[in-house]
Amino acid sequence: MNDSLWLAWSADPTALIGIPLAAILYARGLRSLERWRIHDKRRAASFYIGLIALFIALVSPLDALSDELFLAHMGQHMLLMFFAVPAIQIGAPVIPLMRGIPRPLRRRVAIPVFKSPLVRGALRNLFRPLIAWPLFIGIIIGWHFPVTYEAALKNEVIHLIEHLTFAIGAYLWWWNVIDPAPLRASLSYLARVPFVFITIVPTFVLGAFLTFAPNPFYPHYEATAPAYGLTALEDQEIGGVIMWIPGSFVVAAALLLSLYYAVRYEQQQQLAHEQATDAQ
DSSP, rough: OOGGGGGGGOHHHHHHHHHHHHHHHHHHHHHHGGGGGGGGHHHHHHHHHHHHHHHHHHHHOOOOOOOOHHHHHHHHHHHHHIIIIIHOOOOOHHHHHHHOOOOOHHHIIIIIHHHHHHHHHHHHTTTHOOOOOOOHHHHHTTEEEEEHHHHHHHHHHHHHHHHHHHHHHHHHHTTTTSOOOOOSSSSSSHHHHHHOOOOOOOOHHHHHHHHHHHOOOOHHHHGGGGGGGGOHHHHHHHHHHHHIIIIHHHHHHHHHHHHHHHHHHHHHHHHHHHHHHHHH
């Protein structure tokens, strides 16, 4: 392994500025929300863990290594979409981040923008399950076509757009699985079960396809993978396994949790109904 990679930290300003700024705004927002007790320490910890994972994915040497190994690139994407984003979502960041914006800026800019019919309508539609799901899956599959994948490797602007779309697509998808407290996702607990289940199939198939492909799809790694003792095909196979196993595992865990909450909610509703009947 090239020792210089350990020093190859990304200078991407969107990450270097955006991640610390999000941490500061969230902390400011939490302080203003203390008396309402909307967020507990576990939610705050989850948000900051998500930011750390985001930092590792986008700023650490993992980003530089992803230019030389497909398996590192796949690990970066899995860390971004299936760990960092859901951890941030569990932290219910919307209200703390809004409250963390300085009051004059929040009143004159942020609130008018988010209250505008155009923005509200666009966000409402993007978060709809029938839009969020195909958008998320389309983003994952679309960026793994050789032409788009190679373009992202060769052009930093396209690479930035790739990461941005991964993060947005994942956030839209996880919004329908994890309640954005104190708000609620548009799907009922029971409806989240098939929503999550149908996500396992395309990620599983894509991972398996990359793992068992007879030839490497990305010529870029034919020149870089041998420096790490791997052929481009072996590198691709390991990367496919990273998508196939950990990615499917995370989605399967979300499926089991959705099923658990659906059953618990139905039990609570049944108990409430029985108590109401007994009281009559």
